[in-house]
Amino acid sequence: AQTVTQSQPEMSVQEAETVTLSCTYDTSESDYYLFWYKQPPSRQMILVIRQEAYKQQNATENRFSVNFQKAAKSFSLKISDSQLGDAAMYFCAQEDTDKLIFGTGTRLQVFP
Amino acid sequence: GAVVSQHPSWVICKSGTSVKIECRSLDFQATTMFWYRQFPKQSLMLMATSNEGSKATYEQGVEKDKFLINHASLTLSTLTVTSAHPEDSSFYICSASHPGQEIYEQYFGPGTRLTVT
Numbered sequence: 001a002q003t004v005t006q007s008q009p010e011m012s013v014q015e016a017e018t019v020t021l022s023c024t025y026d027t028s029e030s031d032y033y034l035f036w037y038k039q040p041p042s043r044q045m046i047l048v049i050r051q052e053a054y055k056q057q058n059a060t061e062n063r064f065s066v067n068f069q070k071a072a073k074s075f076s077l078k079i080s081d082s083q084l085g086d087a088a089m090y091f092c093a094q095e096d097t098d099k100l101i102f103g104t105g106t107r108l109q110v111f112p
Numbered sequence: 113g114a115v116v117s118q119h120p121s122w123v124i125c126k127s128g129t130s131v132k133i134e135c136r137s138l139d140f141q142a143t144t145m146f147w148y149r150q151f152p153k154q155s156l157m158l159m160a161t162s163n164e165g166s167k168a169t170y171e172q173g174v175e176k177d178k179f180l181i182n183h184a185s186l187t188l189s190t191l192t193v194t195s196a197h198p199e200d201s202s203f204y205i206c207s208a209s210h211p212g213q214e215i216y217e218q219y220f221g222p223g224t225r226l227t228v229t
Binding site for chain 2: 042043044045046091098099100101102103104105
């Protein structure tokens with residue numbers, strides 16, 4: 001079975017600083033999709049960024065970027081210029097036969 | 113666009129009763145909907161995949177007779193928790209795939225908190 005691992009239960013960052021959240025996964029597929037979702041206190045899941053495995057270029061969405069290392073099966077999320085509104089649970093997810101497999105999540109705290 | 117709603121947002125029911133949760137895609141037709149369960153401070157666990165007009169596909173370990181899923185139309189899927197017990201208390205989240213995009217592109221509802229007393 002596919003697994004997604006987030007080894008950091010909690011992270012904290014100072015406002016305006018940069019933080020990186022780690023994620024590793026396990027798959028035998030060569031083509032797949034990876035995602036980072038944000039879940040704020042409202043519990044609404046919000047897609048932050050996605051990466052297609054066949055694309056070598058790392059995905060970027062404004063202050064959010066990923067470091068995708070396919071051989072190492074690593075997919076980290078970098079948040080630049082952190083804002084108070086970035087405080088939330090962040091889940092890494094991998095697409096597996098049209099389903100999403102989620103990691104255990106990282107709680108991000110942002111301090112002013 | 114691509115808005116998914118859930119109703120109710122919070123429900124309390126007595127042990128032994130059944131409760132129905134609705135998931136609607138408001139501005140698109142969803143051929144596939146997914147139901148997840150999330151325990152406090154834990155991840156989302158996929159319970160079942162629901163395709164319009166056909167029986168739901170349940171994940172291993174999920175009791176299909178306890179968690180009844182119906183996807184009768186392209187905009188509505190329902191999850192009925194039958195004979196609910198306190199251990200069924202959880203946060204239930206649905207998502208829907210937009211037909212214009214790949215099935216893995218899921219849009220999530222705001223979730224339903226179920227408390228069984």
